[in-house]
Amino acid sequence: MTTMFKSIVRSTLEYCSPLSNPNKVTDIQLIEGVQRTFTNRIGGLRHLNYWERLAKLKLMSLQRRRERYIILMMWKIFHNVVPNCCNIKFSLTSRHGAVAVIPPLSRLSSLANQTLYDRSFAVLGPKLWNQVPSTIKAFDKFDTFKTSLSKYIALIPDKPPVVGYSCSWSNSLVDYSPTQWSDL
Numbered sequence: 610m611t612t613m614f615k616s617i618v619r620s621t622l623e624y625c626s627p628l629s630n631p632n633k634v635t636d637i638q639l640i641e642g643v644q645r646t647f648t649n650r651i652g653g654l655r656h657l658n659y660w661e662r663l664a665k666l667k668l669m670s671l672q673r674r675r676e677r678y679i680i681l682m683m684w685k686i687f688h689n690v691v692p693n694c695c696n697i698k699f700s701l702t703s704r705h706g707a708v709a710v711i712p713p714l715s716r717l718s719s720l721a722n723q724t725l726y727d728r729s730f731a732v733l734g735p736k737l738w739n740q741v742p743s744t745i746k747a748f749d750k751f752d753t754f755k756t757s758l759s760k761y762i763a764l765i766p767d768k769p770p771v772v773g774y775s776c777s778w779s780n781s782l783v784d785y786s787p788t789q790w791s792d793l
Contacts, residue, residue, distance in 0.1 A: 611666065614647050619671070626675040627682045632728050634770045640671050641769050660768045669762065670769035676737055676782045677762055679730065683709065683738040684746075684754050695731040706743030709735030736783045 622640060631637055641659075648662040649655060663670060669677070685691045687699055687707055698710040712735075714726045726732055738746070745761055748754040762782070769780045 611651075614644075618643065618647065619674075622671060623674060623678065627679045627734070628730055630675045630679065630728070630730075630733065637672050638770050638772050641771055644668070644671055645771060659771050663767060670767050670780065672769045672780055673762060673767050673782070677758065679734050680737050680741060680758060680782075681751075681755060682730075683734045684751065686734075687738075687746075688749070688751075690751070695729075695734070697731060697735060704743070705739070706746045707738075709738040711735045711739075733783070740782050740785060 622643060631640065645659045645662075648659065648666060648668070651662070651666070654662050654665060657665060662668075682691070683697070686693045686695075686697055687709075699707050700710060702708055712731055714723060718726065741758065742761065745754065745757045748757060765782065765785055767780065
């Protein structure tokens, strides 16, 4: 049943996810609700909350998977595997390795434009890329990078916003800081 969910339902939810990544909590809750409902139907796990079911099944939240796809796309852009249509620039530093440059926004922009700017791939992609440790970004082979990235992301607590549960933090990797989590 998990294989069917992963191949049919989840693939549909994640289609084109680097470009269509919702940021509103209500939208994230709606999408996570699909996986939450599925995991609730698995026998022996009904007594667990959604976050505990994700951990038990070793699944990432759909929000975390979308952000992972964005980072994978950034690797492909950095290594010229795909076209750099957003004209994302990278700079190399000795301390942080390859750092993506976040494009500037005019201070005269309206709040609506600022929201669109913050949600765009050209801004979110570099922010997520810059959160990845330089030792992982340094991998030249995609499969090695992907495996190392997945292992790194698995260490970060994954508690997406869910209807009926309150959380006082953001689950986004952009907002992740090792000092705010006692689990690491």
